[in-house]
Amino acid sequence: MVLLYEMVWRFLHALLYVQRALVAWFRVHIWRWKRAVVGLLLPLALGFHNPKKTGAIGKRTSRRVRWGADGRTLEKLPLHVGLLITEEEIHFTDVANLVVWCMAVGISYVSVYDNQGVFRRNNSRLMEEILKQQQELLGMDSSKYTVEFMKNGTDKQEHQVLSCQSVVKVLSPDDGRLSIVQAAQQLCRAIEQKEKTSKDINVTVLDSLLRESKNIPDPDLVLKFGPVESTLGFLPWHIRLTEIISMPSHVDVSYDDLFGALQRYATCEQRLGK
Amino acid sequence: MHSYYEEDVILQTGKSTVMSWIRERELSFIERLTANILKAGPMPKHVAFIMDGNRRFAQKAHVKRQEGHSQGFEKLAETLRWCLNLGIHEVTVYAFSIENFKRSKEEVDGLMELAKQKFSRLLTEQESLEKHGVCIRVLGDLTLLPADLQQLIAKSVMATKAHNKCFLNVCFAYTSRYEIANAVKEMAWGVEQGLIKSSDVSEVLLSECLYSSNSPNPDLLIRTSGEVRLSDFLLWQTSYSCLVFQSVLWPEYSFWNLCEAVLQYQLSYRSLQKAQDLHREGQALQQMDADRTCVAELLQHRGNGKPMDAQSRQKELLNYTASREERVRCFLNALQHKRDTFFSDLSSQAVVA
Numbered sequence: 305m306v307l308l309y310e311m312v313w314r315f316l317h318a319l320l321y322v323q324r325a326l327v328a329w330f331r332v333h334i335w336r337w338k339r340a341v342v343g344l345l346l347p348l349a350l351g352f353h354n355p356k357k358t359g360a361i362g363k364r365t366s367r368r369v370r371w372g373a374d375g376r377t378l379e380k381l382p383l384h385v386g387l388l389i390t391e392e393e394i395h396f397t398d399v400a401n402l403v404v405w406c407m408a409v410g411i412s413y414v415s416v417y418d419n420q421g422v423f424r425r426n427n428s429r430l431m432e433e434i435l436k437q438q439q440e441l442l443g444m445d446s447s448k449y450t451v452e453f454m455k456n457g458t459d460k461q462e463h464q465v466l467s468c469q470s471v472v473k474v475l476s477p478d479d480g481r482l483s484i485v486q487a488a489q490q491l492c493r494a495i496e497q498k499e500k501t502s503k504d505i506n507v508t509v510l511d512s513l514l515r516e517s518k519n520i521p522d523p524d525l526v527l528k529f530g531p532v533e534s535t536l537g538f539l540p541w542h543i544r545l546t547e548i549i550s551m552p553s554h555v556d557v558s559y560d561d562l563f564g565a566l567q568r569y570a571t572c573e574q575r576l577g578k
Numbered sequence: 579m580h581s582y583y584e585e586d587v588i589l590q591t592g593k594s595t596v597m598s599w600i601r602e603r604e605l606s607f608i609e610r611l612t613a614n615i616l617k618a619g620p621m622p623k624h625v626a627f628i629m630d631g632n633r634r635f636a637q638k639a640h641v642k643r644q645e646g647h648s649q650g651f652e653k654l655a656e657t658l659r660w661c662l663n664l665g666i667h668e669v670t671v672y673a674f675s676i677e678n679f680k681r682s683k684e685e686v687d688g689l690m691e692l693a694k695q696k697f698s699r700l701l702t703e704q705e706s707l708e709k710h711g712v713c714i715r716v717l718g719d720l721t722l723l724p725a726d727l728q729q730l731i732a733k734s735v736m737a738t739k740a741h742n743k744c745f746l747n748v749c750f751a752y753t754s755r756y757e758i759a760n761a762v763k764e765m766a767w768g769v770e771q772g773l774i775k776s777s778d779v780s781e782v783l784l785s786e787c788l789y790s791s792n793s794p795n796p797d798l799l800i801r802t803s804g805e806v807r808l809s810d811f812l813l814w815q816t817s818y819s820c821l822v823f824q825s826v827l828w829p830e831y832s833f834w835n836l837c838e839a840v841l842q843y844q845l846s847y848r849s850l851q852k853a854q855d856l857h858r859e860g861q862a863l864q865q866m867d868a869d870r871t872c873v874a875e876l877l878q879h880r881g882n883g884k885p886m887d888a889q890s891r892q893k894e895l896l897n898y899t900a901s902r903e904e905r906v907r908c909f910l911n912a913l914q915h916k917r918d919t920f921f922s923d924l925s926s927q928a929v930v931a
Contacts, residue, residue: 313618314658488762492776507759532849544810560645577677
């Protein structure tokens with residue numbers, strides 16, 4: 305009897321696996337088809353309305369304007385969006401696209417996370433991709449959307465800019481539990497040196513200590529990419545009120561996918577306990 | 579307006595075999611079949627629930643909010659039965675957040691009254707609780723609650739302490755940030771008392787100082803009513819748990835919703851195991867590094883100029899680790915004793931008028 309149940313279970317999971325694979329395949333292929341069609345029609349449309357603004361520059365400007373306008377149509381825009389990639393194989397270009405779109409829409413703080421520390425180790429590669437895609441998608445006039453890269457203070461290679469509207473930060477599991485532990489150690493050392501007593505410790509004290517070393521604002525929204533239904537160690541302290549929206553994959557993700565998630569975020573109601 | 583469940587409970591008043599917190603109802607044939615199929619795969623051992631949607635349900639069903647909460651409790655009793663049927667022996671629920679004190683006085687008082695009712699009822703069902711081995715734990719800052727409720731809770735916890743067949747953790751007057759800050763406070767207390775050193779502070783130790791230290795991390799967290807946030811619930815403990823957000827309102831939760839969540843857990847199982855293993859490895863490495871650093875410092879202080887050979891260094895490291903583990907063990911015993919004393923003192927106080 306037990307063997308029968310096991311067989312049925314295996315069959316059920318095999319079905320689900322096939323269903324997932326089919327859905328993923330359709331999603332990618334339909335989007336590619338859509339992009340091809342738009343690629344054919346857009347130049348025609350632009351050529352018809354604006355004989356001057358043809359070509360790549362025209363496309364970029366109209367996209368930038370459109371994305372900025374999109375951001376303003378939303379009832380609320382998250383201040384900090386966390387891009388949580390749960391998939392094993394990471395496509396840097398797609399992640400860079402997401403970052404650039406977020407910036408274009410008007411999100412001022414974007415963090416990128418994976419639980420294996422891939423982004424942490426390939427920080428410069430990600431930075432390059434983002435700058436490249438910024439150029440590609442937003443065009444020459446990218447000074448308005450200049451980006452400040454932050455990597456936990458140890459990296460001197462920071463692209464400091466004058467008018468930075470967006471901050472991009474690479475995060476790893478060390479920024480989560482480990483940071484809390486480090487703050488706890490700091491407090492305990494203060495106890496050993498008789499600078500504090502245990503009665504002084506509360507949520508506010510711990511919170512401000514965490515902000516002191518790495519001032520990461522609480523994410524308003526986490527976009528989770530991939531089939532794994534977990535935060536995989538992403539900033540446990542900070543995500544207490546964060547909306548967690550799941551997306552099937554970051555591979556070949558489109559602007560519409562992102563904007564759809566932002567629209568969903570805009571409609572959610574936070575009661576804050578009341 | 580009597581709901582079906584209320585009548586059920588009223589009729590069975592006086593029978594000592596009935597537990598008001600866990601419904602006595604067997605699964606139907608189809609439900610049993612499904613349960614058996616699911617159990618062929620990996621099953622969560624500990625499930626956490628954010629039971630959201632009572633008020634929206636009340637609005638939908640055109641009943642009072644209090645009735646919504648009442649039905650929410652009945653649904654909890656039913657869900658606990660389903661969990662036991664599925665072999666899930668530990669359940670943690672988010673009953674009342676510290677943030678919920680912001681609600682209207684009427685609603686808060688109503689919820690406190692409901693809690694008093696349920697805990698009082700629980701205390702009359704000692705026999706059933708013992709028979710089924712149910713251990714009730716309450717996590718949160720209990721000092722925020724009315725004194726009589728605190729006492730009822732303490733009595734319930736003390737009465738079921740020794741039971742070990744299934745565990746129900748009720749988060750009441752709880753937020754995760756408070757829990758984490760409190761754990762840090764406890765470690766600071768340990769340092770103050772000279773039981774541990776600041777260098778002993780680690781992820782593992784912090785986990786042992788949380789209210790939930792006697793439970794493994796939840797494998798699965800389910801939130802109903804369609805909201806997709808954690809709302810300050812078990813933020814530390816669910817870092818590597820499977821999160822399932824379901825749009826059904828809590829009082830309408832069904833066995834099939836639970837199976838759906840378990841299925842989701844099974845689909846994410848391998849990836850989660852991998853992530854958890856990676857994390858554990860990282861933790862072990864960090865601990866070893868920390869121990870090495872401490873030993874190096876110690877040897878420097880002790881230093882007589884002679885460089886140590888690898889074998890003696892290794893021996894020193896093992897000694898240090900053993901003494902650290904002993905320190906931590908003593909500290910955790912002292913912490914447990916402090917917590918037990920809190921509950922036993924509270925439960926044996928003269929009844930507040």
